[in-house]
Amino acid sequence: MLTAKLSIQNKVYHLQSLITDQKEISSGYFRLIFSAPQIAQIAQPGQFVHIYCGEGTYLRRPFSIAKVKKNQVEIIYKVVGKGTELLSRKKKGNTLDVLGPLGNGFTQSLNHPITQSPILIAGGTGVASLLFLAQKLITLYTSHLTPLTVFLGAKTKNDLLCIDNFKKLGCQVKLATEDGSLGYKGLVTDLFRNSLITHNSSLITNIYACGPYAMLKEIAKITQKYKIPYQVSLEAMMACGLGACRGCVVKTSHQSLTTSHQHFVYKTVCKDGPVFEANQIIWE
Numbered sequence: 001m002l003t004a005k006l007s008i009q010n011k012v013y014h015l016q017s018l019i020t021d022q023k024e025i026s027s028g029y030f031r032l033i034f035s036a037p038q039i040a041q042i043a044q045p046g047q048f049v050h051i052y053c054g055e056g057t058y059l060r061r062p063f064s065i066a067k068v069k070k071n072q073v074e075i076i077y078k079v080v081g082k083g084t085e086l087l088s089r090k091k092k093g094n095t096l097d098v099l100g101p102l103g104n105g106f107t108q109s110l111n112h113p114i115t116q117s118p119i120l121i122a123g124g125t126g127v128a129s130l131l132f133l134a135q136k137l138i139t140l141y142t143s144h145l146t147p148l149t150v151f152l153g154a155k156t157k158n159d160l161l162c163i164d165n166f167k168k169l170g171c172q173v174k175l176a177t178e179d180g181s182l183g184y185k186g187l188v189t190d191l192f193r194n195s196l197i198t199h200n201s202s203l204i205t206n207i208y209a210c211g212p213y214a215m216l217k218e219i220a221k222i223t224q225k226y227k228i229p230y231q232v233s234l235e236a237m238m239a240c241g242l243g244a245c246r247g248c249v250v251k252t253s254h255q256s257l258t259t260s261h262q263h264f265v266y267k268t269v270c271k272d273g274p275v276f277e278a279n280q281i282i283w284e
């Protein structure tokens with residue numbers, strides 16, 4: 001089977017970028033667009049940018065690339081602390097100190113029968129990297145009979161982002177909120193599990209997911225049961241973002257070639273990831 005590693009470039013740029021737009025898209029959630037031609041040219045879905053948010057935030061903050069358009073890069077973020085609060089105060093015309101693109105993105109199989117399609121599952125702000133991925137997949141899957149299916153889950157209607165963006169791309173969008181304010185009432189993992197009862201799981205080529213750890217872990221159990229290939233984009237607290245400090249490691253399984261014993265090795269989310277094959281991860 002032909003596979004293409006979408007993140008084929010590993011060049012990293014440090015730029016002083018001009019902010020071209022910043023909007024609050026839902027209460028507490030922002031879409032920030034900045035000019036970064038070098039990053040826009042090579043960025044791949046699943047990669048992220050590391051941003052210096054302002055005075056008093058010693059460490060940069062990582063954000064998935066949600067979209068690239070010509071020379072512009074877009075991120076979507078939630079205000080959760082000091083860094084994101086400072087970022088949300090920035091205006092069009094301000095400068096942004098950006099490092100990127102960083103990390104390894106999603107890998108995509110290219111030659112599936114036209115009746116098969118991948119499924120994307122996002123929890124909360126995990127929607128950002130999957131929006132970029134959906135844009136790429138749509139161009140690869142134009143001849144396919146099955147539309148791309150996207151499951152979006154969040155606590156409330158206010159936390160469900162980018163629904164229209166996915167619909168405009170032609171995706172079939174399925175929604176879940178924990179309080180039932182929009183779509184299925186409950187967890188997106190339950191909605192996904194229920195859909196497999198009616199959906200022929202052999203028609204799913206790949207699952208791609210990004211969101212809270214518990215969500216990703218639950219999907220890993222489901223995909224293991226149905227034997228569906230599954231890639232996850234993990235989040236971890238980060239410092240350098242470059243694989244140097246090892247502050248963002250995750251336990252992964254490793255088969256010894258000499259003894260054939262199963263070991264575990266720590267991999268960095270920032271450099272080896274953030275995207276991993278889910279069956280590599282030791283879910284804890």
Ligand SMILES: Cc1cc2nc3c(=O)[nH]c(=O)nc-3n(C[C@H](O)[C@H](O)[C@H](O)COP(=O)(O)OP(=O)(O)OC[C@H]3O[C@@H](n4cnc5c(N)ncnc54)[C@H](O)[C@@H]3O)c2cc1C
Pocket residue numbers: 048057061062063064065075076077078079080081082083084085125128129234235236237238274
């Ligand atoms: C690869 C990657 C991609 C990301 N993409 C996005 C994105 O597209 N949109 C978005 O809104 N957020 C994203 N995040 C999370 C984002 O980086 C954090 O929310 C941000 O760094 C918080 O900074 P802060 O100073 O506002 O909050 P802090 O004051 O640093 O922390 C506030 C709270 O958020 C928690 N937190 C901080 N960083 C993380 C993290 N990395 N993972 C989990 N919890 C964290 C802290 O434990 C604390 O409870 C991503 C994280 C990673 C690792």
Ligand code: FES
Pocket residue numbers: 237238239240241242243244245246247248249268269270271
């Ligand atoms: S943040 Fe330093 S190694 Fe990942």
